[in-house]
Each structure stands twice: as C-alpha cells, then as structure tokens.
Amino acid sequence: MCAGERTGHNVLILGIETATQQVSVAIGGHEGVLGLFEVARGRRHAETLIPAIEFVCRQADITLDELGLVAVDVGPGLFTGMRVGLAAAKALGQALRVPMIGISSLDLLAFPHRRSDRVVVPVIDARKGEVFYAMYRQVPGGLQQVAAPRVGPVEELVADLLARSQDVLCTGVGAHRYREQIIDGFHCEIADTAFPSAGPLVQLAHARALREEWVSPADICPVYLRAPDARINWATRARAGTGGGAHRA
C-alpha cells in the first residue's frame, strides 16, 4: 500500500454512504467533518454519487490527490445502492492508491446516539416485513455492540427487545417504517435519525485510521446479511404449467 505520509494523523478521508435510499458523501479528518452532501430523494445512486463527490471536494477546496483514505458503508442495506457506493469507493481507492476502511451501516446509525444511556438499536428496512438490526451500549470511549447484526421479521426484533427488557432507543428508517409495530410490542423511544450518514462514517473511519485499521480496496466486501441460502427447488418447475396433469418432457 503506497499510502505514505497521507495516512498520518492529518489524513483526509472521503466517506461514501449509499446503503439506503440516501446518497451521502463527506470529507473530513482530524478537524472533523469538513464537507457533507446528502440527498434522500430521487434514488438515483449511480447518477448522484460521482457529481456529489466532485461537489463536496470542490466546495471544501480539496483535490482528489490530497485524499489519504476512502471510507465506505459496506451495509447491510439496499443491494443496488451498496453496489454503487462500493464500486465507486473501490475504484477511487485503487486509482488514488490509498487504503480503505469499511464500516457497517448499523454502526453509522448508532454512532450519533453514542451518548445515550439506553440500548441503541439501529433498524434498517430489509423489505418484505424484515429488518436489519443490531444493538449497542455506551461504554467509556464509545459504543459497544452487544448484539450482532442480523436480519429477521419485525416480530423477531420485538421479541429480542422484550427478552432484554432494557431502556431502548430505536433509530433508522426501519424503526420509522415499523414504528407502530415496534412500540405496540415493546414500549421504547424512536429517534428521528432515518439514514446512515457519511458524517459519522468519516468520524469513525478517522478513529480507525489513527489505529491503522485499514485494508486494501480488494479486501472491502459488502455485508448483505441475508437469510440462510437454499437451493432453488427446480422440482416444482417440472410439475408446474401442466394444470396438474402429467409432466410434459
């Protein structure tokens, strides 16, 4: 990795976040977040992302070759959105020959609530009545994950919350969508935060960069977090389409 002096304490980080319907781009480093662009409507990740990167760089008066690290949200979230973000981030990382840091969308949603004394539960809509979620608790110096990310029906999330019976703060677009169902099942507060943002992405990545916890672009992988895989049952096909009659070869 030819990161060189650009990855020291003063490293400038580009953060790319496209794991939900929002596109979010930030630049920052030891001074915090220097520039942030995000748009949550339109859902045209592919068309929005690159102009957004150009815009943030230009407005912050930073050229791409000044960047020392590219951070990206690796999911879980929308497959289509994540792929656009990961492809762009990896391409930049490779072209600029800088290291990368991948961070979970659930970490990013929890991060703004790191001073909450409740159990913070980021929830992302996984479609078809399912959600991605994890649980975090405040510890000295930050947040600790107390329940690993998983995907499941909203009822499963509610059952998990009931089993813990602690003060809970749910956050994220999944918590908004299933607000009634969650609150009916387990009384808790729902935070306003809807989408993971590139702001916390840059902040978290900076903390990790100081510990040199980066990887090469080839080692950044999406976290799809989907249900256990199954083989497609092609036997159903053989019986299908014959109106219940004999299978036609």
Next chain:
Amino acid sequence: MRSTPSLSLRASTVDDTLAVAAALAGLARAGDVVLLAGEMGTGKTTFAQGFGRAMGVDEPITSPTFTLVHSYPTAGPTLHHADLYRLEHMSEVADLALGELAEFHGIVLVEWGDVAAGAFGDHVVVRLGHVDGDDAARTVVLTAVGGAWARRWGALVEATAEWCDQ
C-alpha cells in the same frame, strides 16, 4: 399475505397471448413484479414481448437467459426482464435485487420466477400452459399474491374478459 382469486384465460393464438400481456401491462404500474411461469415453449418470452410492447418498448425483447436481467427504459417506468432459469441458489436470486429494481420506478418481469416466489413481495403470477390437441393455444392463469393488485383486479377481469376460460 392474502391471495386474490385466480383468473383463468385461454389464448387461442400467439396474438391472443400478446393481447393478454398487453392488458396486464395496461394496468401495471411502477413497483409491480410479474412472475412468468410455465414449461419451456409455453410462451413466457412471447408474453414478455407483448407486455413490453404495450409499455412502449421499441427494441426487440429476447430471453435474457444469458445476462439474467435486461432493462428497457420507457416513457414511464423502466421495464426489467429477468430469467432465473440458470440459477441454482436463492442467494443468486437475492443478488439480483429485483424487488429493488421494481421499487426504483421499475416494473419487473421474471421468467421462471415461480420457483423463487418467496423471494418477492406482492406480485402477480402468470402461468402459461399448453392445450392438448391445439399447438397454438395456451392456458393463461393469472394469480395475485399480496394486496398490490386488489384494487386493480376488477379492471383486469374486465380487460381480459374476451379470453375468459370459465
């Protein structure tokens, strides 16, 4: 998910199959997923062609077996035409994120989609079948899964009345 009653149709010719597809397309809207079921040679791709033509797709619609998904921009929603025939695992179906394509102002047609019906939310299944002793004719059974078509079902019954097989 509740299921609406099926609609059994009979298409006597290829033109009928195209016309039934056009009737369904006429009522389809962004976000819809249509699963095309039926054996090889029953006309799933023909149905997709009729559907696409009715949406204003000028390009020829061919079976996307080798590319998995073909996308056709129209004046309205984008038409995505997928084929699961070569897939072996549900994870490969999930990788295509077809539900997201529908959600992003698209309509998704999925050949052999019935084998992975559980991977989709609300959808319509179009099941095509041969008719004994009549090579040109096809049975076409439309079934809505979930509530997305509940309010359009009556209109679909009317639009397809001339091919009714009941």
